[in-house]
Amino acid sequence: MDAGDEHYKAYVGPPLKYDLLGALQFTLLCAAGLRSNHKICDIGCGSLRVGKMLIPYLNPGNYYGIEPNQWLIDEAIKEEIGADIMRIKKPQFLNDSDFKVGGFNQRFDFCIAQSIFSHSSMSQVDQCLSEVAQSLATDGLFLATFIWGKNDYQGEEWVYPGCVEFKASSIKELAWEKYGLKMQRTNWPHPNGQNWVLFHFPGNEKKAEKIAQFNLSQYDSDTENSKANDSLKGKVISKLTRALKK
Numbered sequence: 001m002d003a004g005d006e007h008y009k010a011y012v013g014p015p016l017k018y019d020l021l022g023a024l025q026f027t028l029l030c031a032a033g034l035r036s037n038h039k040i041c042d043i044g045c046g047s048l049r050v051g052k053m054l055i056p057y058l059n060p061g062n063y064y065g066i067e068p069n070q071w072l073i074d075e076a077i078k079e080e081i082g083a084d085i086m087r088i089k090k091p092q093f094l095n096d097s098d099f100k101v102g103g104f105n106q107r108f109d110f111c112i113a114q115s116i117f118s119h120s121s122m123s124q125v126d127q128c129l130s131e132v133a134q135s136l137a138t139d140g141l142f143l144a145t146f147i148w149g150k151n152d153y154q155g156e157e158w159v160y161p162g163c164v165e166f167k168a169s170s171i172k173e174l175a176w177e178k179y180g181l182k183m184q185r186t187n188w189p190h191p192n193g194q195n196w197v198l199f200h201f202p203g204n205e206k207k208a209e210k211i212a213q214f215n216l217s218q219y220d221s222d223t224e225n226s227k228a229n230d231s232l233k234g235k236v237i238s239k240l241t242r243a244l245k246k
Contacts, residue, residue: 008075
């Protein structure tokens with residue numbers, strides 16, 4: 001199978017990377033602070049590459065997906081998730097091609113659009129940023145991927161399975177001047193050479209800058225606590241051993 005073929009794993013991209021891209025998104029979201037109590041909107045959720053991991057993880061009613069092709073969602077539920085998880089976790093879906101994030105009437109802690117803007121026109125990027133800006137929590141994050149180039153794609157059509165490019169400066173200017181969203185570039189990995197960015201409202205700069213550098217330094221305190229606990233356990237075991245020998 002090739003990317004774009006009429007199969008739920010292929011229609012959304014290279015089929016051999018279906019699980020890889022799902023796992024990557026889930027890992028990056030958790031590293032960015034996603035926890036089970038948060039609400040997330042998966043824009044262009046397709047056949048639930050990341051949705052099949054997010055839906056079981058999140059608290060009931062916290063996953064929202066936008067996808068114009070209902071058959072992709074149906075196939076993913078049938079082949080990847082199962083009806084029982086759907087019944088327990090109660091995800092919500094919207095069949096829409098205009099990025100109507102506001103259609104859920106929710107305030108989201110996270111939004112994600114993986115490999116959506118690599119196929120979109122500038123007007124579609126504009127529309128999506130408009131919707132996200134109206135529905136993102138004040139301390140929320142919008143994770144998205146782009147392919148950077150020397151010029152902006154000038155067409156008005158959705159391009160797939162081909163890709164389009166934009167200038168990073170154009171997207172940064174659009175997000176800030178029209179919607180008050182700041183754009184933070186990241187060093188996050190992507191198997192198809194796309195570039196991850198974070199959009200956020202003013203006041204979250206330090207958080208975004210820290211998250212943009214993909215590493216585990218934010219968990220150093222946990223490591224130190226673990227080492228301290230291991231040391232304490234060792235001392236207790238040593239004392240017990242000596243006591244038993246008496």
